[in-house]
Amino acid sequence: MSFRTVEPLEYYRRFLKENCRPDGRELGEFRTTTVNVGSIGTADGSSLVKLGNTTVICGIKAEFGAPPTDAPDKGYVVPNVDLSPLCSWRFRSGPPGEEAQVASQFIADVIENSQIIQKEDLCISSGKLAWVLYCDLICLNHDGNILDACTFALLAALKNVQLPEVTINEETALAEVNLKKKSYLNIRTHPVATSFAVFDDTLLIVDPTEEEEHLATGTLTVVMDEEGKLCCLHKPGGSGLTGAKLQDCMSRAVTRHKEVKKLMDEVFKSMKPK
Amino acid sequence: MAFLDFRGGSGRVQIVSKRRATCGRHSWSPRVGACVRRTHLVRKRALLGGSNKPRLHVGSGAMEGAMQTESKIRADSRTEPGPRGPGCSLRHFACEQNLLSRPDGSASFLQGDTSVLAGVYGPAEVKISKEIFNKATLEVILRPKTGLPGVAEKSRERLIRNTCEAVVLGALHPRTSITVVLQVVSDAGSLLACCLNAACMALVDAGVPMRALFCGVTCALDSDGTLMLDPTAKQEKEARAVLTFALDSVERKLLMSTTKGLYSDAELQQCLAAAQTASTHVFRFYRESLQRRYSKS
Numbered sequence: 001m002s003f004r005t006v007e008p009l010e011y012y013r014r015f016l017k018e019n020c021r022p023d024g025r026e027l028g029e030f031r032t033t034t035v036n037v038g039s040i041g042t043a044d045g046s047s048l049v050k051l052g053n054t055t056v057i058c059g060i061k062a063e064f065g066a067p068p069t070d071a072p073d074k075g076y077v078v079p080n081v082d083l084s085p086l087c088s089w090r091f092r093s094g095p096p097g098e099e100a101q102v103a104s105q106f107i108a109d110v111i112e113n114s115q116i117i118q119k120e121d122l123c124i125s126s127g128k129l130a131w132v133l134y135c136d137l138i139c140l141n142h143d144g145n146i147l148d149a150c151t152f153a154l155l156a157a158l159k160n161v162q163l164p165e166v167t168i169n170e171e172t173a174l175a176e177v178n179l180k181k182k183s184y185l186n187i188r189t190h191p192v193a194t195s196f197a198v199f200d201d202t203l204l205i206v207d208p209t210e211e212e213e214h215l216a217t218g219t220l221t222v223v224m225d226e227e228g229k230l231c232c233l234h235k236p237g238g239s240g241l242t243g244a245k246l247q248d249c250m251s252r253a254v255t256r257h258k259e260v261k262k263l264m265d266e267v268f269k270s271m272k273p274k
Numbered sequence: 275m276a277f278l279d280f281r282g283g284s285g286r287v288q289i290v291s292k293r294r295a296t297c298g299r300h301s302w303s304p305r306v307g308a309c310v311r312r313t314h315l316v317r318k319r320a321l322l323g324g325s326n327k328p329r330l331h332v333g334s335g336a337m338e339g340a341m342q343t344e345s346k347i348r349a350d351s352r353t354e355p356g357p358r359g360p361g362c363s364l365r366h367f368a369c370e371q372n373l374l375s376r377p378d379g380s381a382s383f384l385q386g387d388t389s390v391l392a393g394v395y396g397p398a399e400v401k402i403s404k405e406i407f408n409k410a411t412l413e414v415i416l417r418p419k420t421g422l423p424g425v426a427e428k429s430r431e432r433l434i435r436n437t438c439e440a441v442v443l444g445a446l447h448p449r450t451s452i453t454v455v456l457q458v459v460s461d462a463g464s465l466l467a468c469c470l471n472a473a474c475m476a477l478v479d480a481g482v483p484m485r486a487l488f489c490g491v492t493c494a495l496d497s498d499g500t501l502m503l504d505p506t507a508k509q510e511k512e513a514r515a516v517l518t519f520a521l522d523s524v525e526r527k528l529l530m531s532t533t534k535g536l537y538s539d540a541e542l543q544q545c546l547a548a549a550q551t552a553s554t555h556v557f558r559f560y561r562e563s564l565q566r567r568y569s570k571s
Contacts, residue, residue: 098428105429113535218440229536233517237436240527243546250539 009215016203023209028252030207030259035152035267037160044133045161049153051207053143055087058135058153060161064175065132067123075122075130079107081137081150088142088210099146106234107137107150110223114191114231116158121186124166129175131163144209147221147234151193152260159268161185189225192260193232194253196220201239206252222253226261364504364552365464369471369563371479377455379480383472385504387462390469392476396452404451409444411451416469419458430466434473437520437530443483452482463506464492466518466532471556478564487523489556491549492516495537501545503552517545521553523560 004011004022015022025031031052040046043059067074081103083091091097096104110116122131135157137150162182166175197208197216208216218238223231230250235241365386374380377393397410404411414435416427438454454476456469470490477484494505494513502509510516515535522529528546537545 098432101425101428102432105425108425109534113533115536218436225536229538230533230542231536233531233533233542235528235531236433237438237440237520237530239440240522240525240529242525242527243543246528246542246546247539250542 008211012199012212012215016199016205021205021212025207027203027205030256031209033152033260033263035156035263037156037267037271044163045157045159047153047156047160049149049156051145051149051152052209053141054145054149055140056137056146056149056153057140058137058150058157060136060157061134062161062163063132063134064124064129067127067130071119072127073123073130074119076132077111077117077119077122077135078132079111079135079137079154080104081107081139081146083139083142083146087139090142102236103137103146103150106147106221106232107135107154110151110191110193110232111154114189114223114225116155116187116189116191117185118188124175125168129166129168133158133161142210144211144213145195145207148193148195148207151191151223155187155190155192156264156267158185159187159264189231190257190261190264191223191225191231192253192257193221193223194249194256196222196249196252198239198241204245204249206256220249222249224250224253224257226257228254364555365506367471367556367559369475369559371475371563371567377476377480379476379478379482381472381475381479382459383468383475385464385468385471386506387460388464388468389459390465390472391457391459392469392472393455393457394452394473394476394480394482395455396480396482397447397450398453400449400451405449406444408448410442410447410449412439412442412444413451413453414438414473415453415455417455417457419461430469433466433520433530433532434469437470437488438473438477440529441484441486441488441522442477443485446483452477461507463508463510464490464504464518466490467492467504470520470530475560475563478560485524487557487560488520488529489523489553489560490518490520491552491556492518493545493549495535495541495545499541501548503548515541517542517549519546519549521550523553523557526550526553 012022019027021027034050036048038046039048040059044062045060046058048055048057065076081100083097083100083103085091085093122133124130135154137153139146162184165178165181165183167178169176194206195208196204196206196219197212198204198218198220199216201217205212208219213219219236220241221232221234225231368384370382372380373382374393377395379394380392382389382391400411412435414431416431416434417423418427434454442452454473456473458465467490470488474488478487492504494502494509495515496502496512497514502513505513505516513535515533515537517531517533519528520530521527
């Protein structure tokens with residue numbers, strides 16, 4: 001019987017002692033990240049992100065809706081993370097489980113905190129009509145670090161969204177959509193998530209796979225934008241961390257942000273202008 | 275203990291460690307067994323002037339009997355119950371344990387006007403689908419004050435559950451379940467911190483073995499960078515960022531953190547340090563509260 005199946009934690013410890021991991025990565029190394037933008041024709045914006053084997057696809061559809069009564073000049077951004085039985089044996093079909101709900105709430109918090117788009121930009125007519133952006137993040141393959149992949153996919157898809165111009169006809173009070181004239185959204189910040197797993201209360205490893213997440217004693221996700229401001233420090237319990245360890249996480253998050261930004265800029269530069 | 279006779283009519287052991295009431299004019303009178311107006315002491319406070327130095331508010335628990343101890347405590351505390359000065363100060367808090375008869379442990383935690391009731395059932399039988407062979411299965415249910423629980427509650431439940439899992443010695447009770455049920459009674463800011471505190475007190479009351487206690491502290495940063503501990507609902511809405519931390523009692527390490535809004539790395543370290551200082555007072559309150567409870571014999 002394989003030692004890895006019988007004693008997974010011991011197996012991992014042997015690698016961690018040598019400061020590396022079974023898949024050959026260093027403790028602070030991310031898996032190969034690939035991103036593909038605009039592949040879904042029926043959606044207003046879409047992206048596909050692969051972090052090693054973890055695959056998340058994001059599709060954004062824009063629809064009309066009435067703005068909320070307490071904020072008549074704001075639109076909505078509604079994220080939904082779908083973890084289906086397709087991506088992992090752990091999920092069953094039916095209403096969203098706890099992990100999906102937590103991930104959806106996390107993405108909603110990131111959108112809210114980082115002010116990635118100004119909700120006022122989504123308003124067409126104050127109090128009457130506004131855009132509602134439904135962001136559906138579907139995980140196709142769950143191999144750990146779902147939050148990082150979802151955040152990246154959302155960012156790339158939002159940058160890809162093109163909204164048609166809408167004018168309100170004064171006579172009929174109906175909205176007229178001009179599909180020929182489309183414009184991109186104004187993306188104000190670029191939040192990038194970096195996830196860590198805590199092993200044996202002391203060791204921090206970056207970008208955990210599903211197996212590592214399962215063996216870890218705690219997880220931590222840091223969402224940073226380009227000025228080094230933190231949008232979210234998500235540490236759902238697990239072993240304690242000192243302030244010094246948090247500092248190391250912050251510096252790794254800064255480097256990760258640079259890597260992701262470079263990748264995104266390359267992708268959008270290479271896209272054919274429509 | 276004089277006031278136990280008045281409150282402990284049903285034979286249950288009840289400890290109420292109460293700090294001064296928010297209005298400053300009423301306080302618990304052990305002799306009377308009710309809140310009474312303390313006009314003469316209010317005047318005394320005004321005479322003392324009261325310092326503007328912000329102090330940490332802790333339920334001191336030193337409520338027994340003597341009027342002189344009351345006035346002594348009052349002399350140390352801040353005078354006006356109005357808006358808090360800049361700096362770090364927690365609202366008054368109170369804790370009551372063992373108030374429900376059905377759960378194995380229960381606690382009610384009050385922080386200012388925020389109140390959460392927690393009940394713990396366990397270690398109890400677990401469904402085969404949920405059992406873990408070498409440790410206890412922890413489950414947290416959070417019920418909002420109104421409406422049905424939604425996605426936000428699920429997210430909070432996950433945070434509280436993971437925090438409890440880090441401290442509860444589940445390995446001592448394998449293949450069992452420990453359920454923590456939290457009911458929000460009133461929400462006036464710092465709700466998640468209050469839930470964490472109530473959960474900890476309820477776990478202690480139930481006698482669940484833990485490696486450390488934990489407490490929740492909320493910090494709010496407003497637009498000019500001023501730090502406020504234990505913000506009210508209004509302060510939370512106006513703040514630029516609200517950070518909630520759960521810290522353990524042994525080394526004040528960070529167990530759980532959840533944040534809202536934008537802030538810098540330096541501000542995070544500042545808030546964490548302030549939260550660690552504040553947690554000392556919360557843990558002291560836990561200790562006093564439990565000492566008072568178990569010293570009755």
